[in-house]
Amino acid sequence: MSLDPPGGGCRPTAGIAAPPAPRPGCTPGLDRVAALARRLPPLVAAGPGAATITARAPFTGVALAEVPVSTPADVDRVVRRAREAQPVWAARQAEDRAAVLLRVHDLVLQRQSEAMDLVQAEAGKARLHAYEEVVDVAIAARFSARRGPGIIADRRHPGLVPGLTRVTEVHHPRGVVGIVAPWNYPLALVASDALPALLAGNAVVLRPDPLTTLTAAWVVEVLVEAGVPEELVALVTGDGPVTGAALVDAADYVCFTGSTATGRRVAEQAARRLVGTSLELGGKNSLYVAEDADLDRAAEAAVRDCFTSAGQLCVAAERLVLHERVADEFLRRFLDRVGRLRMGVALDFSVDLGCLVSSAHLDRVSRHVTDAVERGAVVLAGGRARPDLGPLFFEPTVLDRVPATAACHHEETFGPVVTVHRVSSDAEAVAVANDTEYGLTATVWTRDRRRGEVLARRLRCGTVNINESYIAAWGSAAAPMGGRKASGLGRRHGVEGLLRFTESQTIAVQRGPGLGWLYGQGGRRMSAALSTALRATRRTHLPWP
16 A cells, blocks of 8 residues: 655645645646556446547646547447346356455555545546545455355245245346446445455446546456456446436436436436336535534534535535534634635645635535625625636635525535534524435534434435544445435445345245145134234244245
8 A cells, every 4th residue: 555645735725815726737746647547448448439528637627638428339349249248257156256346445545546536637536535435445445355155145934834934135236337427526436335345256347427437447447457258347437317317228227316406307218117226316415513522523524524525525514503502613713723724736745725626516616605605694604616726626615604595505515615503502593404305424513412312313415424424424334325305315335335236036935735725724723723823922022934
């Protein structure tokens, strides 16, 4: 394992008042990323003479590589090839497939500098946030490899007649899994879905967001190097309505991560074919600080909760729900830490905050802040773009007194913007947190653990972290993660996250006397005998049937 040393950059970076960024192309290390990037496009499934798009680093706008664009015909071709290869892979022992995943674990750690370079260069995030993706993939690989074979193993269940009826639950792979992945976590959200799908015996076809194709290509390269057959994993590129839709129309199961609006369309399209889907969608997540919270710990973690990956994180907190008794003191500590964040361009660990991923996203974030201010909101920190740092930088922003009519009050911003809401009780905090169409994640800060757990059970969301940021739950690969309401369907991670890639089958074998003797007694005697047996089983707590 190797880690990049701290330091570097064309010029020192500071907090929100940082000096102008280096000139485009001046970022140390960008040349090595471009060299890496140029070797990856051949991994994309595209025919001769395919159209291309230019992959650019959002930090500076510098071109990294020309990436071919796949057509629907390319999608059909690689899905057919994967479907032919999948039975051979599925026939291998689960332990053999697990050994391949452990090699993926080792390779990702050995080549983590490459991975972080690509994630930063394509998604624009700070290196520490890119490293979180490396950790996530390693944990997901290890969990799938160590626990996966047992999870998908045949399982015995009680039968109708104890001792004579043997019932076995079997899990079959679905076939070809189509993974439609977003740009914000281009390593983690490709690999952490592909790994359990492969462990379960499936083939995988990946369609990443066009902004982050190179990172997905690197994942394919690592999977093949680890021992996944080349024809079993494929990469297609292109816009969602064309390439993504073609994959949804061809795959045997669809795993989608992205916006709620697009997720609904994916679900509708898959439903027409009666194909299963898992959908992790948007969020409008709350962080509640109760009056007994450790304010220093809460403020430190809240910075991570709100501004990791410049807020471009589905589980990021976008609403600070503060008990009125501690609101001002919490904000004093929180704002001090926000003001010390180092924004900038550096392919090392010397900055805390990167940039947004595209001009369209910068426009959305700017529009939300401008709209809130025009409607009466007060800017406590940030509130403006930073073209002096680069074309897509926006300061970490804290807004107070945001009216309910403002777009950022109810819409997901998906950027470095958080709003403040003061409450007078736990009940009011729960009401504020639940007052959204989304239900992805939430955070509660209190010194009373029991109180925190009670509050967590009242929050209508898929995950709640108590006294820590999103990373506590996300880092547990054994526990399911997903959303409620408009935040999605299904779960990633854990037993559910693996079994979604399988079809269950029940096989019942009757041994010895058949059931004809029971039915042969006639309806009255049979019903009396069975009722007696059921009452007896109820009294003895036997697990039957």
